[in-house]
Amino acid sequence: MRTILLVVLVGIGLFVSVTAINRRTRCKTCMFVLMTLKVAQNSGYTKSKQKDYICTWLEDNWKDPEAARMCRELSDEVIWSDKYDYILTSDRNEALESCQQEFGDREYCYGFYFP
Numbered sequence: 001m002r003t004i005l006l007v008v009l010v011g012i013g014l015f016v017s018v019t020a021i022n023r024r025t026r027c028k029t030c031m032f033v034l035m036t037l038k039v040a041q042n043s044g045y046t047k048s049k050q051k052d053y054i055c056t057w058l059e060d061n062w063k064d065p066e067a068a069r070m071c072r073e074l075s076d077e078v079i080w081s082d083k084y085d086y087i088l089t090s091d092r093n094e095a096l097e098s099c100q101q102e103f104g105d106r107e108y109c110y111g112f113y114f115p
Contacts, residue, residue: 030099
């Protein structure tokens with residue numbers, strides 16, 4: 001009985017840990033995309049080229065295929081959105097708020113904030 005309870009508790013602990021890591025990765029990726037697009041929009045590159053450059057850099061340096069996939073998905077949402085200019089002229093707290101609210105029902109950064 002104790003063994004079963006221990007296995008269940010370890011399983012719950014692993015699930016909570018993985019969920020927290022995924023949420024942190026989603027938040028970091030969202031913030032990276034928004035803040036990097038703020039710089040890239042002044043580069044003279046087309047929007048598609050900006051996305052390719054940012055997400056390729058992220059994939060090469062973070063070595064995280066999930067973050068790279070999320071980068072491409074989120075970049076498409078931002079770049080082709082009618083809120084593109086608003087999102088990219090926002091400060092980091094507004095960008096964080098965008099990560100929390102703007103992108104559908106996904107919770108990128110719930111519980112994260114800048115002091």
